[in-house]
Amino acid sequence: MDGQSQTGGTLLTVEDLAVSFSTPYGTVRAVDGVSLQVQRGRALGLVGESGSGKTVLARSIMRLLPRRGVDTTGRVFLDGIDLTVRSPKQMRAVWGSRLSMVFQDPMTSLNPVLKIGQQVAESLRQHRQMSRHDSRELAIKLLDAVGIPEPAQILGRYPHSLSGGMRQRVTIAIALSCDPVLLMADEPTTALDVTVQDQILDLLQEQQHARDMGMVLITHDLGVVANRTDDIAVMYAGQIVEQGPTPVVFAHTKSPYTSALLQSVPRIDNPPHSRLEVIRGRPPSLLNPPSGCRFAPRCLRAQERCSAELPPLTPGPEPGHLFRCWYPVDAPSVPLESSTTRSA
Ligand SMILES: Nc1ncnc2c1ncn2[C@@H]1O[C@H](COP(=O)(O)OP(=O)(O)OP(=O)(O)O)[C@@H](O)[C@H]1O
Ligand SMILES: [Mg+2]
Structure with missing residues (x-):
């Protein structure tokens, strides 16, 4: 039996997920003990700098990582089904029909030599066993729903003849074509013109609400998730x-890393031409991550304990809030637990 009952409205549960890659230089621990949940009909923003493990986490949830040289531990439940024990064949039944993904660059997910209509209809026929006529009708409806003008004409065109924004709308239509319960969108707008980015994010949000879908929206920009997600998970070095x-995360930020990310987001109430703070230093190598807190070498608040002991995820006073820091930002500069005395 791979099914397990889930509590109330939980759609996705990730338990202690870890992913390592064997490389000629050693083992890269790209995801290191991540646990999170997505509630039915809610959007989770997964935020972190480049290289923090967001894509590896998303791909391991979807079981899209190659098996060779990749070691994955932990569990992933979607709607009560343990995905980690599913065979590749069983996973194919889950992709598209329950779980869909939108990638950063629409050109990588669209086939350049097939017309748009073939690609949308193919997905419908494969997952929903629809007739040619019905799949064409539904393809037109889907393209219309994602804001594509003259959808019937677009069916006969090739991806390269569409703008980047239109192509991403097509991949979203394909991702939605089988009514997934959960949509994973991995930096869906970074390859697009800034003027189109908001439109695509609005479209995703609109569809997520209209379909009561769960969504994981991956981005390096906290500004993107501020008004578009119900929950946030901030990743650093896996x-x-x-x-x-x-x-809660915005109003009661505890982690100095989240706080630093927030200061690097442009704000409308900043005076014109004011400088954005950039987080000093670089994210650590995941071949040899620093001991203790991984952000300590870059953290302005770090003290001795930070490089010695990894802080656990600790609940904040607000429900559902967890943070990993010995000296959280709005706290006085004393350790959370006074178990060790700091040297002067
Ligand atoms: N196939 C692989 N082999 C070895 N290391 C890998 C592999 N894929 C990813 N990594 C490493 O895993 C870490 C996390 O990468 P990942 O692509 O998940 O980051 P990310 O947060 O999605 O970054 P970005 O914002 O740039 O997309 C990086 O250090 C990366 O170099
Ligand atoms: Mg990525």
């Missing part, structure tokens, strides 16, 4: 450093 309901 680990979650802060998570909770979006308004």
